Amino acid sequence: MRFLSEQRLDDGIVERExxxxxxxxxxxxxASxxxxxxxxxxxxxxxNGLPKAQPRLVARARHTAACGYAVVTIDAAGCGDRPRSAEAERTRAELGRAMRAGEPVDEIFEALIGPLVENAVPEWLTTLDAALELPEVDDGPVGxxxxxxxxxxxAAVEPRIKAAGFFAGGYVPRAQREEARQLTVPLLMLLQWDDEGNPRRRALELFDTFGSKEKTLHANLGGHTGTPWFEAEDGNRFFGRHLK
Structure with missing residues (x-):
């Protein structure tokens, strides 16, 4: 892990690229x-390939770090500014067109998101290994x-992950819907009741599928980006129970 920059923010959080x-x-x-x-x-x-610098992610990361956690994010293969294949770009455009037109999107979604997940996992595991080597990061349970x-x-392939918080869940590839049955770690799932991009019924079915004995569902009114800020507080308490 080669650090390119470091800055101490107003809230004392150290941010390193x-x-x-x-x-x-x-x-x-x-700071502690x-x-x-x-x-x-x-x-x-x-x-789904949005950049690590997306403002909502950065705000949540800083808030979580302020509550006593190290938080790491990456632009995995095909995400952020990293190159995407011409085929992936065509599939992404077709998915957007089909959703706007109200057409079936399942097979298009599989063609786009399935490979994105497969390509991202090895890079996230590499990042996990590197982050846990840092002296200021605890090598105990990971969220x-x-x-x-x-x-x-x-969570299905990495035993060091001991707790997971998920957002939405309406569109999840078939392979991950099957893997959800294998999960045993504590889960917190957030659902926006009026999410225009994630069918509510599918999200509820996915929650029911998870094999974890401790799983909690928080549902709030509003669209995809309308998750109330207090859910960040609840999320930090959830991780506090399982990581600290």
């Missing part, structure tokens, strides 16, 4: 984090939050 081979990422740590007082790690992704499809796969 890094590269890990071809992987660009950002790490946020609270040190080799003698390492803090738990949370992996924070963003949905994951955000993109549901990616989180299901990571």
């Amino acid at each position: 890094f590269t890990l081979g071809e992987i660009p990422g950002t790490l946020w740590t609270p 984090a040190s080799a003698s007082a390492p803090v738990p790690l949370i992996l924070m992704s963003h949905n 994951y939050t955000s993109w549901t499809a990616l989180g299901i796969r990571l």
Whole structure:
């Protein structure tokens, strides 16, 4: 992990940009984090190829770090400014067109999101390994939050992830819907009741599918980007129960 920049923000959070081979990422740590007082790690992704610098993700990452966690995010393959294949771009455009037209999108979605998840997982695991080598990061239990499809796969293959927070969940590839049955870690799932891009029924069915014995669903009125800010507080309490 090669750090490119470091700045101490007004709230005391240290924000560092890094590269890990071809992987660009950002790490946020609270001012209290040190080799003698390492803090738990949370992996924070963003949905479907959006960049790590997306303002809503950055705001949540800083808030989470201020509550005593190291937070890492990356632009995995095909995400953010990293190159996308011409085929992926065509599929993404077709998905947008079909959704606007109210046409069936399941197969288009599979063709786009399935490979995106498969390509992202190895890079997230590489990032996890590198972050846990930092002296200010605790090598104990790890949390994951955000993109549901990616989180299901990571929690299924990575035993160090001990708690997961998921957003939405209406459109999740078939492979991850099957993997959801295998999950046993504690889960917190956030659902926007009027999410224009995630069918409510499918999200509820996915929640029912999870194999975890401790799973909590929070549903709030509003569209996709309308998640109330108090859910960030509840999310930090959830991770506090399982990571600290």
